[in-house]
Amino acid sequence: GQQLNQSPQSMFIQEGEDVSMNCTSSSIFNTWLWYKQDPGEGPVLLIALYKAGELTSNGRLTAQFGITRKDSFLNISASIPSDVGIYFCAGLAAEDSNYQLIWGAGTKLIIKP
Amino acid sequence: ETGVTQTPRHLVMGMTNKKSLKCEQHLGHNAMYWYKQSAKKPLELMFVYNFKEQTENNSVPSRFSPECPNSSHLFLHLHTLQPEDSALYLCASSQGLRGLTDTQYFGPGTRLTVL
Numbered sequence: 001g002q003q004l005n006q007s008p009q010s011m012f013i014q015e016g017e018d019v020s021m022n023c024t025s026s027s028i029f030n031t032w033l034w035y036k037q038d039p040g041e042g043p044v045l046l047i048a049l050y051k052a053g054e055l056t057s058n059g060r061l062t063a064q065f066g067i068t069r070k071d072s073f074l075n076i077s078a079s080i081p082s083d084v085g086i087y088f089c090a091g092l093a094a095e096d097s098n099y100q101l102i103w104g105a106g107t108k109l110i111i112k113p
Numbered sequence: 114e115t116g117v118t119q120t121p122r123h124l125v126m127g128m129t130n131k132k133s134l135k136c137e138q139h140l141g142h143n144a145m146y147w148y149k150q151s152a153k154k155p156l157e158l159m160f161v162y163n164f165k166e167q168t169e170n171n172s173v174p175s176r177f178s179p180e181c182p183n184s185s186h187l188f189l190h191l192h193t194l195q196p197e198d199s200a201l202y203l204c205a206s207s208q209g210l211r212g213l214t215d216t217q218y219f220g221p222g223t224r225l226t227v228l
Contacts, residue, residue, distance in 0.1 A: 042205070043203075103155035105153055
């Protein structure tokens, strides 16, 4: 079946650093979604991307829908302690008029004290 | 306040027990979902209900039995589970007008441990 490769699996960064993570696939997607999950909570949608090449920002977060439609990137600028959590990408693919939402395994962001 | 609540937040059960997970959404949505989340793995979609009708069952073992009495409530009945079923079970809801293209809103999850 379709799969998303999300990397890195985890990141240890200093407060104030920029963060970059990505998701790649061999399949084409129509929509890319980026979610964040805080400890003890469910995922919350951060950014949705609907067109190849689209670049969308949400505060310090910026995400891009890759031109090939097979990948997406999420960048966080000037990280702060509340950025810790697990970031998930999800891609929406259409197959035989059925949609499938495929999830990445997550990138765990840890800020070094 | 996410608008989607789940109870209990934690559950420990033996393999012979019967228990139920409850999800309630206060967003006026028409679609509800059950996901299984295991550490370092992608979310696994288990069931989808749209306007109270089950529209998706992703080859989930019969020891998991969903119930959707109305658009605001979703249950997951558990019976004779296995230790490998231990995970975080997430409920989500969406408007239900555009299927999986709708934005999903998640509850906080139930952390299930099967002994």
